[in-house]
Amino acid sequence: MYNALTKFSDSVKAINMSVNALVEQLIRPEVRALQAYPVGKAEGMIKLDAMENPFRWPEEMISEWQSLLADCALNRYPNPVAPEVVAGLREAMQVPDKYEVLLGNGSDEIIQLLAMAVAQPGACVLAPEPGFVMYKMIATFVGIDYCGVPLNDDFSLNRDAMLAAINEKKPALIFLAQPNNPTGNLWAEDDLVAIIEASNTADYKGLVILDEAYLPFSSRNHLSWLDRFDNVLVMRTLSKVGLAGLRLGMLFGRKEWLSELDKIRMPYNINVLTQASAAFALKHYDVLMQQCDVLKSERRKMHGKLSELGFSAFDSEANFILARVPEGKVARDIFEALKQENILIKCTDGAHPLLAKTLRFTVGAPEENIALYAALEKVLAA
Numbered sequence: 001m002y003n004a005l006t007k008f009s010d011s012v013k014a015i016n017m018s019v020n021a022l023v024e025q026l027i028r029p030e031v032r033a034l035q036a037y038p039v040g041k042a043e044g045m046i047k048l049d050a051m052e053n054p055f056r057w058p059e060e061m062i063s064e065w066q067s068l069l070a071d072c073a074l075n076r077y078p079n080p081v082a083p084e085v086v087a088g089l090r091e092a093m094q095v096p097d098k099y100e101v102l103l104g105n106g107s108d109e110i111i112q113l114l115a116m117a118v119a120q121p122g123a124c125v126l127a128p129e130p131g132f133v134m135y136k137m138i139a140t141f142v143g144i145d146y147c148g149v150p151l152n153d154d155f156s157l158n159r160d161a162m163l164a165a166i167n168e169k170k171p172a173l174i175f176l177a178q179p180n181n182p183t184g185n186l187w188a189e190d191d192l193v194a195i196i197e198a199s200n201t202a203d204y205k206g207l208v209i210l211d212e213a214y215l216p217f218s219s220r221n222h223l224s225w226l227d228r229f230d231n232v233l234v235m236r237t238l239s240k241v242g243l244a245g246l247r248l249g250m251l252f253g254r255k256e257w258l259s260e261l262d263k264i265r266m267p268y269n270i271n272v273l274t275q276a277s278a279a280f281a282l283k284h285y286d287v288l289m290q291q292c293d294v295l296k297s298e299r300r301k302m303h304g305k306l307s308e309l310g311f312s313a314f315d316s317e318a319n320f321i322l323a324r325v326p327e328g329k330v331a332r333d334i335f336e337a338l339k340q341e342n343i344l345i346k347c348t349d350g351a352h353p354l355l356a357k358t359l360r361f362t363v364g365a366p367e368e369n370i371a372l373y374a375a376l377e378k379v380l381a382a
Contacts, residue, residue: 030140037137045344046371048362051181051214051320053242055291055365057284065280069273078272085275088282089250093236099226100258105269107213107237107249108134111175113261114209115142118172126171128157130182130352132211135175147171151354155183155314157191166198170206174199177211179218182348182360184316186220200231207257211235214318216292217299226253233257240319241288243281246274295319299363305373306361309380320362322348322355326380331357334379341375 023032040049047054056062086101095101104110115125115138125139129148139146149165152158166174174195179186192210199206208231210222215236225232233253238246248270251258270278281288302321306313310326325331331349338345346360363369 028143030143034137034140037133040344042344045339045342046364046368047344048364048368048372049344049346049360050244051240051318051362052244053240053288053291053295053319054368055242055294057242057287061284061287065277068276068280072272072276074272076272077268078270078275080267082270082275082278084279085248085270085282088279088285092282092285093223095223095252099252100255102251102253102258102261102265103270104249104251104265106239106247107211107235108138109269110235110249110251110261111135111138111209112141113264114173114207115139115144116264117261118207119144123173124169124171125173125175126162126165126169127175127177128162128180130348130355131175132177132181132213133351144172145169150352151183153354155180155185155354157187157195159191159194162191162195163198166195166204166206170204171199172206174206174208175211176208177213178220178222179214179317181213181318182320182322182346182351182355182358184214184314184318184320184322186218186317189220196225196229196232200229205231208232209235213237214240216241216289217296217319218317220317223252230254238278238281241292243278243288246277248274248278292319294366295363298366298369302361302363302369305369306376309373309376320360322358322360324357325359329357329380331359334376335359337379337382338372338375341378343372343375345372 082103085103089095089101102110104113111134119142124145124147125135126147126149127135128151130151136146136148147165147169149161150158176192176195196208199208210225210232212222212234213236215221223234226234233251235249235251237249299316299319299321303313306321306323311323313321313323316322325334332347335345335347348355348358348360361372
């Protein structure tokens with residue numbers, strides 16, 4: 001029996017060694033070096049980690065939506081271009097007919113389409129850092145170089161460093177998130193214009209993506225920049241207004257750009273239930289905007305309360321606040337202690353040198369925020 005078990009164990013080890021060797025042979029080393037995108041366990045917790053809208057729809061709106069879903073033909077493929085969703089977006093976001101709309105399974109798919117479209121030898125993606133991690137991850141996925149340019153200490157754009165990187169790297173894609181995640185701020189418009197103009201010269205052309213994921217909470221809208229610049233596209237999402245579970249992102253821009261991206265978009269990428277739900281929600285966009293107004297009010301209160309508690313809270317035009325922990329406190333300790341109080345936030349300390357000793361707090365519903373403040377008082381006093 002012992003010999004049989006030993007032989008079996010040796011066989012399993014040999015198989016595992018063989019599989020590992022195959023993985024090393026076939027999977028690109030830069031992919032093997034990656035870590036899967038981390039998503040914290042949040043069951044039973046107050047969720048203030050992922051910039052979600054905490055509010056449900058009014059009951060009558062939910063009932064109407066559920067009746068609509070009952071008529072969805074799940075046995076049929078969805079409309080490949082989701083015309084009702086596109087029409088709803090045009091109306092809700094006032095997108096002129098002269099610009100095309102490309103839909104993605106979340107903004108992540110659109111970022112991937114953009115990266116795939118420019119993925120040729122020597123191509124580079126450039127973005128300020130700290131920023132949205134998927135810009136770098138997706139560049140790695142598709143096998144092109146990524147260049148991150150550090151922001152200034154106050155999280156403003158380092159214009160000189162950006163222009164130098166553009167001159168050296170000649171990036172095919174530049175991502176500029178407005179507002180920026182995880183810092184929450186808008187950058188000076190003259191800095192943005194300088195970057196866009198530097199990416200459209202006689203000897204170099206680059207495509208600039210203005211990522212407006214947090215537009216509903218921002219004081220600035222860049223859609224009109226499509227009229228000003230030939231090399232600009234505007235990317236948005238419905239995730240932050242309360243539809244994160246649908247995974248629906250969108251790209252606005254000139255037909256010449258979007259028709260090329262549409263060639264590599266997977267057919268039927270927006271499923272039947274997402275199309276029906278998004279088209280319905282866009283007819284009630286005023287409800288979603290009212291919820292966003294509540295969150296903007298709560299954002300002001302949160303900024304004040306965090307400051308009272310000794311945090312250095314940064315100004316935000318998103319639905320979250322980045323804050324440096326009080327002197328003598330450890331960000332990771334506060335994060336872990338809040339988890340013990342059933343509150344989940346984002347520990348940004350360690351993600352980038354400029355984010356040292358910081359935590360990111362999603363703005364929640366009033367009762368969630370009150371619970372957060374009480375928990376923070378308890379944790380900081382311990």
